[in-house]
Amino acid sequence: MDASSPTAISPKxxxxxxxATTIGTAIxxxxxxxxxxxxxxxFNQVMFSPLTGSLxxxxxxASVGLSFLFRPLGAFLAGYYGDRYGRRIVLMVTLFSMGGATTLIGLLPTYETVGLWAPIMLxxxxxIQGVSAGGEWGSAVLLAVEHAPNHKRGLYGAGPQIGVPIGLLMSSGVLAIMDRIAPGDAFFQWGWRVPFLLSFVLVVVGYLVRIGVDESPVFEVIEDNKGHQRPNPIGVLFKQHLPLVFVAALVFAGNGAVGYMTAGGYIQSYATNPEGPISFERSDVLNAVTLSAVTWLIFTxxxxxxxxxxxxxxxxxxxFVVQAIGAGILFPLVDTASLGLLYVALIFLTVGLGLTYGAQSAMYAELYPASIRASGVSVSYAIGSILGGAFAxxxxxxxxDATGTTVAVTIYLVAASLIGLTAILLLQERKGIPLSPDFETEQSKSPFVFGK
Known part of the structure; x- marks a missing residue:
């Protein structure tokens, strides 16, 4: 460990x-x-069935994006409690709330059974998933990065980051398996429910993995020395670091808008729509997304x-340069209706997504002072999620629907990538900065290229 580390952490x-952070985040x-x-x-057919066509x-x-609006609530709560009471306790709460909500979705009746109550409950x-997601990420990455040696923060911080493509890999893989077990109408009747119900088992696994993990050594120093602790970390964050929160959010937004073409389910819907310009088999698209999740994981x-x-x-x-190229060729390749080019498009896209995602844990942790770090990391991520992936x-x-082509979508995705590129150009390199609360004066210096 470097001299700035509060305590030495054994390899074990x-x-x-x-x-714990990787498996828990993946779940x-x-x-x-x-x-x-x-x-x-x-859901567009069984929960919102009175609506027709593209509507x-x-x-x-929109129900996917709605949850993003509640991520800041989860981030505010997780940031406050993470800075005041520790990173570890937040991770246990978010694990149970996310897993519980997911399991219950698998038990919901459809619109045909209970009418309007079905989409309301959904x-x-x-x-609840949105609040949980807003709280999970910040605490997970800080637990990993604040434990890590100085020269390996990026590598260890990539642990919770690869949990995201692992989550996509698992969800797409399980859906592909269920599509084979329950093909055709059976998938709509009951096959889609099984992956949601499996979440209960995954929560138990996540709990057993996380229960034995020690608290972040940085927070232990804060807790031992109450002079390092802020009574209102969120207030300090917005009063002293608001421009940084916004720019850091734009960095993630540039990744999120593009990433949610697959993670948000759009490609899966677009490429399997029987009324659209192309219509692949559902299993073929799910297999392509699953393989691209592997690429995303590797490059993250x-x-x-x-x-x-x-x-x-x-x-x-x-x-961001690689991602912009991937965003530019995504739909032109998908629209060829060639299954091989669909694979090429998704795999190339996820190379860029991985390169703009793997360093995020370390980069975010190095931007903020120790006493408000959980709040800064969580809130920046939540706002970036809204600006980028929420309604992508x-x-x-x-x-x-408005233009009849995917040209406007391509422009939108390339523009998002360029916004992320611009935001990162505004920030200095902070690799290796001490993370201990004993170095808060150094941590509080402006991270902007035009700062002091």
Whole structure:
């Protein structure tokens, strides 16, 4: 460990922390992405059945985006309690709330059975998922990064980051399996429910993995020395660091808008729509998304690792260029109706997504002072989620409905990538800055390239 680290962490404990944050985050995002995929494949027909055609898909995707509006609530709560009472306790609460909501979705009646109550209950449970997602990420990444040695923050911080593509991989994979077990109408009748009910088992696994993890060493120093603790971390964050929160949010928004073409279920819906310009088999598209999740995972881990050598900023700059190219060719390739080119488009896209995602844990943690770090990381991520991924599938569906082509969607996605690129250009490289609360004066210096 470097001199700035509060305590030395044994390799065994470090492996336990990485396992807990990675597995727990994967379970959380399995739940979250499962909803998004099923929204485009099933919910538009069984929960919003009075609506017809593209309107049903737009409303169904709106229910995906609605949960993002509640992420800041989860981020505010998690940031406050994470800065005041520790990162670990927040992770246990979010695990149970997300898993409970997901399991209950698998038990919901459809519109045909109970009418309007079906979408109302569905949206309520989706809101709980949103609050949980808003609280999960910040605490998970800080537990990983604040345990890590100075020269490996990017690598260990990539642990909870790869939990996201693992969640997409698991959700797409389970849906693909269920599509084979319950093909055709059986998938709409009961097949879609099984992946939601499996969440109960995953929550138990997540609990057993997380229960034995120690609290962040940075927070232990804060707790031992109450002079490091802020009574109102959220207030300090917005009073002293509001421009940073906004710019950091734009960095993630540039990734999120593009990532939610697959993670948000839009590609799955667009490419399987029998009334659209192309109509692949549902299993073929789910298999392509599953394979692209593997690419996303690999390059997310690579980006975290390489950022420890070339820096977070340079890693992001390369990533956003690659992502912009991937966003530019995505729909032109998908619209060829070639299954092979669908695979190429999704795989290339996820290379850029990984490169703009793997270093995020370390980069965010290094931006904020220790006493308000949980609040800063959580709130920046939640706002970035709203600006980027929240309504990206709905926006894409609306643009295609209004114009009849995917050209406007391509422009939208490339523009999002360029916004992320611009935001990262505004920030200095902060790799290796001490994270201990003993170095808060250094941490509080402006991270902007035009700062002092």
């Amino acid at each position: 404990e470090m492996r336990r922390v990485v396992a 959380e995002w399995y739940d979250y992405f499962l909803y998004a995929a099923v929204a485009g494949l099933v 049903a898909s737009i409303v169904s995707f 949206i309520f449970l989706r809101i 881990l690579f980006a975290g690792w390489v950022s420890d050598y070339i820096g977070r900023r340079r890693t992001y700059l390369i990533g 599938p709905m926006i894409a569906a609306s643009l295609v």
